[in-house]
Amino acid sequence: MAGGTVAAPRGFxxxxxxxxxxxxxxxxxxxxxxxxxxxxxxxxxxxxxxxxVRDTASGEIPMxxxxxxxxxxxxxxAGTVAGIAAGLLFGASTMAQRILGPTVELIRPxxxxxxxxxxxxxxxxxxxxxxxxxxxxxxxxxxxxxxQGLRAVEADQIAMARTFGVPGWRRLFRVTLPAxxxxxxxxxxxxxxxxxxxxxxxxxxxxxxGVGHYLVLMQFAGRAEEMYAAVLVLALLGYALNRGFLWVExxxxxWYFATGRDG
Numbered sequence: 431m432a433g434g435t436v437a438a439p440r441g442f443x444x445x446x447x448x449x450x451x452x453x454x455x456x457x458x459x460x461x462x463x464x465x466x467x468x469x470x471x472x473x474x475x476x477x478x479x480x481x482x483v484r485d486t487a488s489g490e491i492p493m494x495x496x497x498x499x500x501x502x503x504x505x506x507x508a509g510t511v512a513g514i515a516a517g518l519l520f521g522a523s524t525m526a527q528r529i530l531g532p533t534v535e536l537i538r539p540x541x542x543x544x545x546x547x548x549x550x551x552x553x554x555x556x557x558x559x560x561x562x563x564x565x566x567x568x569x570x571x572x573x574x575x576x577x578q579g580l581r582a583v584e585a586d587q588i589a590m591a592r593t594f595g596v597p598g599w600r601r602l603f604r605v606t607l608p609a610x611x612x613x614x615x616x617x618x619x620x621x622x623x624x625x626x627x628x629x630x631x632x633x634x635x636x637x638x639x640g641v642g643h644y645l646v647l648m649q650f651a652g653r654a655e656e657m658y659a660a661v662l663v664l665a666l667l668g669y670a671l672n673r674g675f676l677w678v679e680x681x682x683x684x685w686y687f688a689t690g691r692d693g
Contacts, residue, residue: 471654481655482662491663498640499667501557502629505564506621513569513621514614517576527577538570542628543635550636560632560640567628568621572614579613580606612686615679622675626668641667 455475461467462474485491519526546563553559583606633642641660648657680687 471652473654473658477655478658478662482659485656485659491659494639494641494644494660495663495667498626498629498633498642501560501633501640502564502625504557505561505566505629506568506625508561509565509568509621509625510572510618512565513572513617514576516569517573518580520573521577521580534570534573542567542624543631546632546635555636555638559636560629563632564625564629567624571617571620571624573617575613575617575620576610579610582613583609612683615683619672619675619679622671623668626664626671630664 459475462472482491516530520530542563545566546559549559549562553562630640630642630645633640634646637643637646641664645657645660645664648654648660
């Protein structure tokens with residue numbers, strides 16, 4: 431306390447976005463309780479939270495989340511490896527960019543949900559289809575950012591490494607890859623969100639397990655509390671994944687943030 435002023439608790443400032451979230455939740459509860467929204471499919475938030483706690487305690491929600499995350503991370507890993515490899519090829523070879531570039535630019539704008547029906551025909555309804563969907567959605571952000579990062583690597587760094595006789599493979603791991611890592615991490619953050627979204631969409635369209643399938647199942651069953659509980663689970667899951675990634679990013683490329691180049 432200084433001069434009679436009491437400091438606000440850290441992390442809960444009047445301008446905090448948490449206040450907006452709490453206000454929206456309160457509006458949800460009031461609108462359902464008072465009849466502002468007169469619909470049997472708009473239950474109060476309190477009933478949704480009861481359903482969420484009940485299904486979490488029973489183990490159903492954790493099992494659904496684990497199933498979705500397993501597919502998402504498998505697809506994200508495959509898409510990340512393929513995207514970085516293709517990005518290095520594109521960034522290092524003008525010929526590769528000329529030959530493969532038009533095909534990539536032709537496929538990239540296609541919405542992922544439009545790709546799911548053909549994948550169902552080729553791969554069926556098993557996990558392979560959903561993992562492939564997540565991999566495709568993660569591939570393009572990693573490809574674009576890796577290629578952009580490779581083009582942005584300072585020529586002086588590579589020239590200096592050559593001058594000191596550093597072999598090509600060691601230049602790749604000691605100079606090039608560390609230099610493009612901030613670009614790769616930016617692409618990976620986008621890919622993480624896309625992989626979650628597309629995995630859930632694939633589960634909704636052609637699923638037998640996972641949060642997406644559960645959400646659609648509750649919709650058709652007319653169980654609004656459970657349906658909205660699944661929506662809340664996805665919101666919390668997306669937020670947690672993003673915060674976790676930011677924590678990892680801040681520590682994996684701390685040198686980059688220390689320079690102030692992150693804006």
